[in-house]
Amino acid sequence: MPLSIRRDDLLPGRNFIGRWCEAQLGRRFDVADPATDTVFASVPDSGEDDARAALEAAHAAFTAWRAVPARQRAQILKRWNDLIVAHQEDLGRLISREQGKPLAEGRGEVAYAASYVEWFAEEATRANGDVIPAPVVGRRMFALKEPVGVVAAITPWNFPAAMIARKIAPALAAGCTVVCKPAEDTPLTSLALVKLAEEAGVPPGVLNIVTASRERAAEVVDVWLDDPRVRKISFTGSTPVGKHLARRSADTLKKLSLELGGNAPFIVFDDADIDAAVEGLMAAKFRNGGQTCVSPNRVYVQAGVHDTFADKLAERVAALKVGPASDAGSQIGPMINARAVDKIERHVRDAVDRGARILVGGQRLPAVGRNYFAPTVLIGADTTMACACEETFGPVVPVTRFETEAEVVAAANATPYGLAAYFYSRDVKRIWRVAEALEAGLVGINEGALAAEAAPFGGVKESGYGREGSIHGLDEYMHLKYLCQGQL
Numbered sequence: 001m002p003l004s005i006r007r008d009d010l011l012p013g014r015n016f017i018g019r020w021c022e023a024q025l026g027r028r029f030d031v032a033d034p035a036t037d038t039v040f041a042s043v044p045d046s047g048e049d050d051a052r053a054a055l056e057a058a059h060a061a062f063t064a065w066r067a068v069p070a071r072q073r074a075q076i077l078k079r080w081n082d083l084i085v086a087h088q089e090d091l092g093r094l095i096s097r098e099q100g101k102p103l104a105e106g107r108g109e110v111a112y113a114a115s116y117v118e119w120f121a122e123e124a125t126r127a128n129g130d131v132i133p134a135p136v137v138g139r140r141m142f143a144l145k146e147p148v149g150v151v152a153a154i155t156p157w158n159f160p161a162a163m164i165a166r167k168i169a170p171a172l173a174a175g176c177t178v179v180c181k182p183a184e185d186t187p188l189t190s191l192a193l194v195k196l197a198e199e200a201g202v203p204p205g206v207l208n209i210v211t212a213s214r215e216r217a218a219e220v221v222d223v224w225l226d227d228p229r230v231r232k233i234s235f236t237g238s239t240p241v242g243k244h245l246a247r248r249s250a251d252t253l254k255k256l257s258l259e260l261g262g263n264a265p266f267i268v269f270d271d272a273d274i275d276a277a278v279e280g281l282m283a284a285k286f287r288n289g290g291q292t293c294v295s296p297n298r299v300y301v302q303a304g305v306h307d308t309f310a311d312k313l314a315e316r317v318a319a320l321k322v323g324p325a326s327d328a329g330s331q332i333g334p335m336i337n338a339r340a341v342d343k344i345e346r347h348v349r350d351a352v353d354r355g356a357r358i359l360v361g362g363q364r365l366p367a368v369g370r371n372y373f374a375p376t377v378l379i380g381a382d383t384t385m386a387c388a389c390e391e392t393f394g395p396v397v398p399v400t401r402f403e404t405e406a407e408v409v410a411a412a413n414a415t416p417y418g419l420a421a422y423f424y425s426r427d428v429k430r431i432w433r434v435a436e437a438l439e440a441g442l443v444g445i446n447e448g449a450l451a452a453e454a455a456p457f458g459g460v461k462e463s464g465y466g467r468e469g470s471i472h473g474l475d476e477y478m479h480l481k482y483l484c485q486g487q488l
């Protein structure tokens with residue numbers, strides 16, 4: 001497929017552990033294009049020895065890196081940001097090739113990733129501590145912020161550049177060193193970003209990356225989970241895996257940031273601007289084909305506007321163009337793999353079996369390719385359906401009619417998850433009531449596009465803990481040390 005890149009050396013195809021290297025046992029695994037299922041690259045299939053070597057390198061580099069003045073670390077991150085921006089086209093093509101998202105979204109993700117690097121370049125110089133008024137004469141008290149140590153970053157496939165950037169940039173800014181395992185479906189973008197970090201002047205050992213297949217991923221990660229020298233795990237992915245990481249790292253009491261699954265409600269009240277709500281839903285739901293953890297999973301529309309909203313939504317969804325990233329007009333790409341399409345199909349079948357009606361879509365698109373599913377609108381969805389309880393992670397909108405505010409807030413919160421929630425209303429009192437009542441880490445009010453480098457990103461309940469981005473993101477990679485000086 002012609003999504004070629006200009007700089008071939010952005011595809012090193014090897015691990016980076018102080019230098020570019022193969023897996024110690026020489027194994028490799030294939031990377032396939034989700035648009036066609038054809039293999040177009042391979043990367044090291046690392047195991048325990050590689051994970052340990054990466055950890056040794058990160059541990060050895062920590063003392064020197066934490067001592068580098070914050071301004072100098074910031075300058076390196078600034079150069080990394082500039083290189084990412086300068087290679088936006090190549091990186092965007094790489095993302096689209098291995099992940100499948102339309103090229104405009106691939107390019108957009110590069111800008112989004114760079115925004116975190118730039119943000120944390122600036123935040124690096126603001127890791128201020130406190131001077132605390134002493135309760136007695138002759139004493140001085142201070143709180144200093146220090147880097148936690150070696151960080152293990154475990155990143156997902158849906159945003160292969162942005163999720164790496166939003167973990168590694170604050171870690172390096174704080175003075176931590178990093179071992180990273182990217183998702184097996186999308187290792188190439190991560191390797192390209194590490195190549196640019198090397199060019200930006202990140203010293204050897206400070207940022208290490210090892211790739212591993214689905215079969216060997218646990219072998220790599222377990223080495224880091226069990227080793228007391230890893231002081232922090234930052235993970236984006238599913239709730240079951242997040243719980244496993246929390247349990248397994250409990251023996252060494254690591255600090256954790258877990259950005260886990262969601263089941264976002266999207267509520268449209270009778271008093272909403274309906275056209276704005278339809279546009280907000282289109283933006284939030286169909287970004288990355290619905291493969292986004294903040295993607296609306298359940299759409300609740302109040303009875304008075306239900307039919308109008310559903311008709312307008314159906315018209316917009318029916319017009320979406322599905323196709324590979326190599327087609328300039330594509331708006332919805334392939335799903336990441338066949339398992340993802342199987343799950344989406346199961347959710348749609350289950351909803352129909354339980355009484356939902358398909359307004360648009362509802363089926364696979366084999367004429368386009370094995371991993372494609374038609375953008376779908378279902379009406380008559382209810383809480384018994386799998387699509388209301390599990391994250392579908394695909395282009396399916398199940399719409400549920402509701403009558404009262406109290407009923408919809410209760411329904412929205414009736415889930416173990418609490419990442420994002422959205423609602424549309426023009427009533428200022430309701431806006432504050434509902435925003436405060438929703439159990440979610442992020443709430444979009446008359447807005448479908450939430451995330452920004454300056455905003456805290458993260459969930460409540462079983463969507464995890466910790467925040468990425470914002471002025472709080474750096475603290476996740478630091479601890480406070482209290483100094484008390486007496487006899488003054």
Ligand code: SIN
Pocket residue numbers: 158159162236291292293294451
């Ligand atoms: C995610 O899906 O994990 C991240 C989405 C975002 O940053 O908006």
